[in-house]
Amino acid sequence: MMSNSGTNRPCGDRGDDVLDYLKRMQAENPAFCYAVQDENLFWVDPVSRINYTHFGDTVRFDTTFRSQHVDLPFVTFTGLNHHGQPVLFGCGLLFDESEASLIWVLQTWLQAMSGQAPISITTDPDRLIQLAVAHVFPGSRQRFCKWCILKETQEKLTHIYQTHLSFEADFRKCINNTETIEEFESCWQSLLDRYYLMDNEWLQSMYGARHQWVPVYMRDTFFGELCTSESSDAISSFFNGYIDAATTIQALITQYEKAVAIWHEKEMKADHDTMNTIPILKTPSPMEKQAANLYTRKLFLKFQDQLVETMAYPSTKVKESGAVTLYRVAKFEEDQKAHTVTFNSYEMKANCSCQMFEYSGIICRHILSVFRAKNVLTLPSQYIMTRWTRNAKSGQSVSEISPQLPTDAEDPLVVRCNNLRQEAMKFVEEGAKSIHIYNAAMDALQEASKKVATAKNKKFVTTDGDSLANGGNQHACGEHQMTRHQSMVEKQKKISELTAELDNTNQRCEVYRANLLAVLRDMEDQKLKLSVKVQNVRLSLKD
Ligand SMILES: [Zn+2]
Numbered sequence: 073m074m075s076n077s078g079t080n081r082p083c084g085d086r087g088d089d090v091l092d093y094l095k096r097m098q099a100e101n102p103a104f105c106y107a108v109q110d111e112n113l114f115w116v117d118p119v120s121r122i123n124y125t126h127f128g129d130t131v132r133f134d135t136t137f138r139s140q141h142v143d144l145p146f147v148t149f150t151g152l153n154h155h156g157q158p159v160l161f162g163c164g165l166l167f168d169e170s171e172a173s174l175i176w177v178l179q180t181w182l183q184a185m186s187g188q189a190p191i192s193i194t195t196d197p198d199r200l201i202q203l204a205v206a207h208v209f210p211g212s213r214q215r216f217c218k219w220c221i222l223k224e225t226q227e228k229l230t231h232i233y234q235t236h237l238s239f240e241a242d243f244r245k246c247i248n249n250t251e252t253i254e255e256f257e258s259c260w261q262s263l264l265d266r267y268y269l270m271d272n273e274w275l276q277s278m279y280g281a282r283h284q285w286v287p288v289y290m291r292d293t294f295f296g297e298l299c300t301s302e303s304s305d306a307i308s309s310f311f312n313g314y315i316d317a318a319t320t321i322q323a324l325i326t327q328y329e330k331a332v333a334i335w336h337e338k339e340m341k342a343d344h345d346t347m348n349t350i351p352i353l354k355t356p357s358p359m360e361k362q363a364a365n366l367y368t369r370k371l372f373l374k375f376q377d378q379l380v381e382t383m384a385y386p387s388t389k390v391k392e393s394g395a396v397t398l399y400r401v402a403k404f405e406e407d408q409k410a411h412t413v414t415f416n417s418y419e420m421k422a423n424c425s426c427q428m429f430e431y432s433g434i435i436c437r438h439i440l441s442v443f444r445a446k447n448v449l450t451l452p453s454q455y456i457m458t459r460w461t462r463n464a465k466s467g468q469s470v471s472e473i474s475p476q477l478p479t480d481a482e483d484p485l486v487v488r489c490n491n492l493r494q495e496a497m498k499f500v501e502e503g504a505k506s507i508h509i510y511n512a513a514m515d516a517l518q519e520a521s522k523k524v525a526t527a528k529n530k531k532f533v534t535t536d537g538d539s540l541a542n543g544g545n546q547h548a549c550g551e552h553q554m555t556r557h558q559s560m561v562e563k564q565k566k567i568s569e570l571t572a573e574l575d576n577t578n579q580r581c582e583v584y585r586a587n588l589l590a591v592l593r594d595m596e597d598q599k600l601k602l603s604v605k606v607q608n609v610r611l612s613l614k615d
Contacts (some may be wrong), residue, residue: 081591086321087113088227093325107180109511111171114180116149116162117332124185125163127151129163129297134177135201136220138169138313144319145169149181151190152296154344154368154464158310160332161185165321174204182208192295197285202443213293216285218247221278228274232267237265247286250411251426255442256288291427298374298432343504345369346462354380359440366451371460374434381437387413387445395419399445401438411438417590420452420583433457447589452582453575466502481606546547 094106094115106115124426130151137146159454162184164177182189189209195201197216202342205214225243232239246263250256260279285296314331316323346369352377353360363375386406395418402410412425422443428436435455468556503513531566 111167116184120160125161130192132194135196154369158296178208192293195285291431349486362450368462378437382441385441387441399442401441413438413442414474416444448586
């Protein structure tokens, strides 16, 4: 399998402790994988691989430990779980900083994730990394870490930050708060003019790379971006607070294990809070109630913010053609900053010019305002991203990753072993969440162990009986099993077909209901207009 893939040269002294640890981990669990190339190391544990199947849509490839005055060639792959917490997808030690090494670690990681590339990937602003990522993930949208750029700008423009105290706020506003490309460009220009920075080389190069890091250029792609506030620039990294300038390679594994354990605990706590406490609803909207039962707590609060804000965001119909209506949505008394929402009533689909849903997976206040106007009372299914829901880890994965690596595929024993282990891991994770689930899980396991014992006995009796009666029977038994398996598969297929049909019908009902309500409203409007007219006619007759 993956261990010792690559050029197979023995690892140098520098990573020996880590390599020993990796060998030990793999001996304990074959689903733990690691790879060696010259002195470079890569590894990923089984939990990370399962997490990637659920949350592998957006990835942060972090190499800042190499550059931030930390003498540690540690690189990490992380993402965001359903609570928006950082989650680990793999690590490496890159002693050699060449493009070839970067390509090796990216390719090895991709292989460990069964070749499933993410939708988007965030990296440090570095030319070599940019090239390596483009080479290995040609279909993924790449962006530079905004926080890294803001930090570097502060270092490069120390004199400006010190002499012009308002610069930092103006600069951040220009990056974070501009909502259209035109607005950003004009804001950037006036920033340069105001602080006489037209000839600043650093800002020129950052402007040149603006498509790779300024949010306004990337809002059409999912990055799981949840915060829009200033503080969010300091992305909470998985290893922040565990690995710093004082961490040696010898101490790395201890710190690594600490971080893994702590984040696991934090996820369990967030799961527990979501499942066992009820959020306070702020509106009588059925959509809010639906969202409270659907999303994890943190994501529900994000959604709730948007929903409550719709009160201040009236929508105005601009144009209607067929099923598609164009709306203008602006904050009360801030009409100059309007967003455009197109709404298709047949497909129950809305698009907003702010592209918040595309960028973060949470529906924006502007679309919600249009939904209210159109009497869409519950969230249409296409606006519920499973990865943000409380069932993110039990529902369908972002990508179903086969648990084994390509080289294992031929050995059915390894495949069976890995599949069972992966299923069991899910069981353990879920089962530990509360005493209630734990008891259910324990009961189910005991039941399962009885079934396994029965299967074992049956197999023994059958083979034994076969050898006594008729050697050919084993084949027939196999066929019987096959037929049973096939009928199971057919049943499963039927169930998923019916489920899909039910979903479809539900969606159609939703559309009809919304349309009916819209017709009723129109009639009410007409009635009102008519009665006003009648009133006017009466008045004019009196005159
Ligand atoms: Zn919007």
